[in-house]
Amino acid sequence: MEQDYEAVLRSLEREIRCGDADAERIDEHIAALFGQIRSSMSLDLLRLLDDRAGSDGMFSLIHAAEAAPLDSYLDALLQALADLRESAPEWAQIVLVRAVNHSQAWESLARKLATAPATARAAVAWGCDEVDREGARFPERTAAIRLAAGCA
Numbered sequence: 001m002e003q004d005y006e007a008v009l010r011s012l013e014r015e016i017r018c019g020d021a022d023a024e025r026i027d028e029h030i031a032a033l034f035g036q037i038r039s040s041m042s043l044d045l046l047r048l049l050d051d052r053a054g055s056d057g058m059f060s061l062i063h064a065a066e067a068a069p070l071d072s073y074l075d076a077l078l079q080a081l082a083d084l085r086e087s088a089p090e091w092a093q094i095v096l097v098r099a100v101n102h103s104q105a106w107e108s109l110a111r112k113l114a115t116a117p118a119t120a121r122a123a124v125a126w127g128c129d130e131v132d133r134e135g136a137r138f139p140e141r142t143a144a145i146r147l148a149a150g151c152a
């Protein structure tokens with residue numbers, strides 16, 4: 001019998017938080033979620049990122065979240081980033097770098113920041129500061145994002 005979306009999501013969260021975050025089992029859970037796609041799926045997956053978990057499983061979460069249409073994914077990223085900044089700062093930086101490094105995503109992200117909540121704008125500015133502090137790979141993009149967030 002097929003589990004419902006919420007049950008699969010809870011099971012995936014347990015695997016990440018309480019298990020060994022086995023990448024293969026995480027992938028199985030993600031496949032089950034894809035069978036019941038919801039508009040909140042990207043946000044749900046991003047919120048599961050955990051700095052204590054292995055990178056293979058976490059990248060599976062990111063890749064699945066990024067499979068959504070770009071605008072939907074960026075909306076989810078903006079919703080999740082403030083919480084990720086506190087709960088999983090390493091993964092918060094990684095997902096932000098991936099968006100900033102993507103030519104269409106960073107431009108869309110800059111546009112979305114104009115109407116984003118202050119918490120999202122602050123989290124994005126923090127992420128750009130962290131990326132630049134570690135060695136700016138694309139300072140023109142992080143500067144534009146920071147400016148769009150109103151934090152330049």
